[in-house]
Amino acid sequence: MSRKLTTTAQACSGCRLCQLVCALGHFDENNVKKAALGIRGSFPAPGRYQVRVCVQCGTCAEVCPVEAITRRDGVWVLDRELCTACGACISACPWGVMFTHPGTPQPIKCDACGDCVPYCPREVLRIAEEAEE
Amino acid sequence: MSDLMGYGGRVLRVDLSRGSHSVEPLDREMASQYLGGRGFVARILYAEVPKGADPLGPENRLVMAAGPLSGSFLPCSGKLHLGARSPATGGYGDANIGGHLAMELKHAGYDVLILEGTAAEPCYLVVDDDLVAIRDARDLWGEGSFGTETRLKDLLGEDFQIATIGPAGEKLVKFACITHDFGRQAGRAGIATVMGAKRLKAVAIRGTRGFPVADPSAVLATGKTMFQTIFGLPGFREWTPYGTAGITDWVNQVGAFPTRNFQTGFFEDHAAIGGKAIRDRILVLDKGCFACPIPCGKYCRIEVDGEEVFVEGPEYETVAMVGGNCGLGQIEAVAHVNAVMDDLGMDTISGGNVVAFALECAERGIIKPSDTGGRRLCFGDLDSVLWLTRCIAAREGIGDLLAEGVKAAAARLGGGSDRFAVHVKGLEVSGYEPRHAPAMALAYMTCDVGGHHNRAWAITYDVAVGRDRVEGKAARVIELQHLRPLFDMLGVCRFPWVEVEFPPETYADIFPAVTGVKRSWADLLRCSERVWNLTRMFWVRHVPDFGRVWDLPPARWTEEAIASGPTQGKLLPPATVALLLDDYYRLRGWDRHGIPTPTKLKELGLDYTLTGAG
Numbered sequence: 001m002s003r004k005l006t007t008t009a010q011a012c013s014g015c016r017l018c019q020l021v022c023a024l025g026h027f028d029e030n031n032v033k034k035a036a037l038g039i040r041g042s043f044p045a046p047g048r049y050q051v052r053v054c055v056q057c058g059t060c061a062e063v064c065p066v067e068a069i070t071r072r073d074g075v076w077v078l079d080r081e082l083c084t085a086c087g088a089c090i091s092a093c094p095w096g097v098m099f100t101h102p103g104t105p106q107p108i109k110c111d112a113c114g115d116c117v118p119y120c121p122r123e124v125l126r127i128a129e130e131a132e133e
Numbered sequence: 134m135s136d137l138m139g140y141g142g143r144v145l146r147v148d149l150s151r152g153s154h155s156v157e158p159l160d161r162e163m164a165s166q167y168l169g170g171r172g173f174v175a176r177i178l179y180a181e182v183p184k185g186a187d188p189l190g191p192e193n194r195l196v197m198a199a200g201p202l203s204g205s206f207l208p209c210s211g212k213l214h215l216g217a218r219s220p221a222t223g224g225y226g227d228a229n230i231g232g233h234l235a236m237e238l239k240h241a242g243y244d245v246l247i248l249e250g251t252a253a254e255p256c257y258l259v260v261d262d263d264l265v266a267i268r269d270a271r272d273l274w275g276e277g278s279f280g281t282e283t284r285l286k287d288l289l290g291e292d293f294q295i296a297t298i299g300p301a302g303e304k305l306v307k308f309a310c311i312t313h314d315f316g317r318q319a320g321r322a323g324i325a326t327v328m329g330a331k332r333l334k335a336v337a338i339r340g341t342r343g344f345p346v347a348d349p350s351a352v353l354a355t356g357k358t359m360f361q362t363i364f365g366l367p368g369f370r371e372w373t374p375y376g377t378a379g380i381t382d383w384v385n386q387v388g389a390f391p392t393r394n395f396q397t398g399f400f401e402d403h404a405a406i407g408g409k410a411i412r413d414r415i416l417v418l419d420k421g422c423f424a425c426p427i428p429c430g431k432y433c434r435i436e437v438d439g440e441e442v443f444v445e446g447p448e449y450e451t452v453a454m455v456g457g458n459c460g461l462g463q464i465e466a467v468a469h470v471n472a473v474m475d476d477l478g479m480d481t482i483s484g485g486n487v488v489a490f491a492l493e494c495a496e497r498g499i500i501k502p503s504d505t506g507g508r509r510l511c512f513g514d515l516d517s518v519l520w521l522t523r524c525i526a527a528r529e530g531i532g533d534l535l536a537e538g539v540k541a542a543a544a545r546l547g548g549g550s551d552r553f554a555v556h557v558k559g560l561e562v563s564g565y566e567p568r569h570a571p572a573m574a575l576a577y578m579t580c581d582v583g584g585h586h587n588r589a590w591a592i593t594y595d596v597a598v599g600r601d602r603v604e605g606k607a608a609r610v611i612e613l614q615h616l617r618p619l620f621d622m623l624g625v626c627r628f629p630w631v632e633v634e635f636p637p638e639t640y641a642d643i644f645p646a647v648t649g650v651k652r653s654w655a656d657l658l659r660c661s662e663r664v665w666n667l668t669r670m671f672w673v674r675h676v677p678d679f680g681r682v683w684d685l686p687p688a689r690w691t692e693e694a695i696a697s698g699p700t701q702g703k704l705l706p707p708a709t710v711a712l713l714l715d716d717y718y719r720l721r722g723w724d725r726h727g728i729p730t731p732t733k734l735k736e737l738g739l740d741y742t743l744t745g746a747g
Contacts, residue, residue: 009416011419011421013418013420013421013425013428013430014420014421015421015423015424015425016233016236016422016423016424017206017360017426017427020206020356021206021353021357022204023343024349024352024353024356025353028349028350028609029343029349030204030205030206030343030344030345030346030352031240031341031342031343031344032236032240032343033240033340033341033343034343041291041315043314043315043316043443044279044315044443045443046417047418047420047432047434047443047493047721048137048417048418049418054407067729071707079675102232102262103341103343103455112343114589115408119357120137120363121360121364121369121421121425121426121427121428122428123228
């Protein structure tokens with residue numbers, strides 16, 4: 001089984017509630033800048049937000065020199081204790097979704113917990129689970 | 134990081150004359166008595182703006198303040214309050230803006246930004262956590278709001294939040310607005326005019342530190358409950374698609390839609406410019422502010438001369454003031470003017486009101502063809518509205534006079550034009566025609582920035598309890614004047630309560646989780662009453678003849694009956710005005726001239742205003 005956070009066809013309104021839930025849940029901090037997903041606005045034209053989420057491709061795990069990123073229950077999870085903050089995964093991530101924050105040396109990676117999903121008022125987020133061969 | 138929970142804990146003061154800045158700890162007593170946002174703005178302005186200081190001079194302050202709930206995980210916590218001594222009125226002026234500025238300011242560790250002095254050359258301010266820099270903006274001067282925001286984001290990074298003025302602010306148009314997030318505005322009272330006078334083109338903020346909350350787990354749990362409650366309310370799905378403009382039909386049904394410079398309260402083409410027309414014809418995106426589950430921002434696209442033009446809105450006030458009040462009956466035309474005014478950095482409320490005033494002056498021959506280069510101006514004509522808008526922003530020709538607002542323009546134009554200059558205290562009235570709505574009229578008369586609706590949106594009360602009734606209206610207005618501005622002190626939006634019936638007291642429930650301090654809703658309302666009396670004393674301090682005469686409504690409402698529609702024939706008799714004010718002053722503990730009594734001021738801890746000390 002593989003599990004990942006993904007987006008629906010709905011349009012993001014840019015409210016950043018997902019980031020608030022994410023940071024509070026994972027860091028116990030009210031700080032949207034510590035979220036494991038990103039929102040980028042394209043304004044004034046064409047007028048939309050792009051939600052950037054981890055696709056769970058595992059590239060980060062391949063390049064991690066200390067095997068701090070391992071697969072658990074179908075999700076690539078970063079062990080922040082093992083991580084040496086070398087930054088290899090950040091450069092290697094094809095999607096630019098290994099997030100960084102000046103207050104924490106390790107990158108911030110989505111663990112597909114899904115806590116953000118019910119709080120997206122536009123129903124943009126969902127958890128996708130697929131059986132693997 | 135601050136140990137004051139719920140706050141960034143610091144005040145950033147920037148002296149633009151000296152090009153210096155300092156960081157001060159947030160005053161705990163001020164936080165306790167004035168909470169934040171509007172409370173901080175009022176307290177700091179009262180303390181720091183010298184009596185009679187020129188609103189456009191270096192002594193005036195432009196204060197921006199977040200609230201204790203701003204930026205937190207709770208509904209609609211994206212609100213920032215801004216204020217100054219208003220160049221439009223000479224009295225207390227403030228405005229409120231959504232988007233992401235309040236969150237960003239607090240994430241950088243500040244609750245308040247105080248701007249003082251006047252820069253020698255155009256500049257912009259960068260606040261990047263602890264880094265504060267004043268930079269050269271000479272090449273941005275003259276740029277529109279959208280262009281400025283785009284260029285600064287390209288230069289600094291997309292994650293900076295920008296507040297900018299447009300050319301109207303640079304030219305000191307008295308109703309210039311600050312724009313942020315490609316479509317959010319701090320529109321009223323000429324706050325952007327003060328920014329222009331300080332030669333400050335923009336403020337760019339990025340914060341990464343976050344701010345401490347007393348109990349993060351409780352914030353998460355209580356916040357989740359609050360959001361789930363909103364998701365379950367019928368208004369969540371019914372109101373959100375149309376946003377504020379969804380009310381356009383109702384306002385016309387009750388004959389309260391400003392039309393052709395408040396000559397009447399019903400616009401025959403209202404259905405073509407309301408919320409449904411926006412959604413059906415021009416909507417691109419439902420765009421929300423920070424932490425907002427009910428995005429009222431209707432991001433739109435129109436075509437102008439074969440080119441795509443984007444604009445956030447029109448929201449209700451623009452529909453009313455640019456649509457009905459200028460007689461524009463097509464949503465594309467309203468959106469077009471909206472886009473032009475936004476880019477020029479001009480408040481669409483005062484802008485629509487001033488343009489409508491000029492159109493009526495032209496139709497009555499007070500503004501002559503010789504004043505307009507032979508151009509014929511009339512209601513309902515998009516070219517007339519656009520031409521006037523651009524003249525005002527550039528202060529060209531007749532626009533220079535109109536840029537002073539309707540009160541000053543009427544005084545110079547003469548010809549009886551003061552009889553249809555629709556303002557209170559020098560601030561143009563916003564989007565409700567209240568001649569047959571005494572509570573709404575009183576709300577406009579006593580609003581602490583002048584003719585603005587949002588301190589006491591009382592028209593629904595008039596309709597509910599009887600529109601001819603005067604009894605009880607003052608009490609309801611006072612109740613609303615404490616309740617609604619309290620949201621501006623907490624740093625949250627009113628719309629979950631106003632529009633989808635979310636219980637406002639719920640914010641008191643999450644207050645201790647954020648701040649570590651338990652405050653009852655009644656206690657918080659008491660803080661709001663304190664601020665209401667303080668802003669009144671700001672007027673007393675700065676305006677020599679301030680009193681009852683400043684609370685009187687525009688002549689049009691008392692002397693001229695509504696011309697057509699459901700409220701045809703109605704007016705607001707002077708005797709009713711007197712009754713409303715007498716009742717209002719008595720209930721507030723003010724004297725018959727409308728000045729707070731020493732007893733009232735002492736009761737609210739405002740003794741310091743009795744000596745005039747800051």
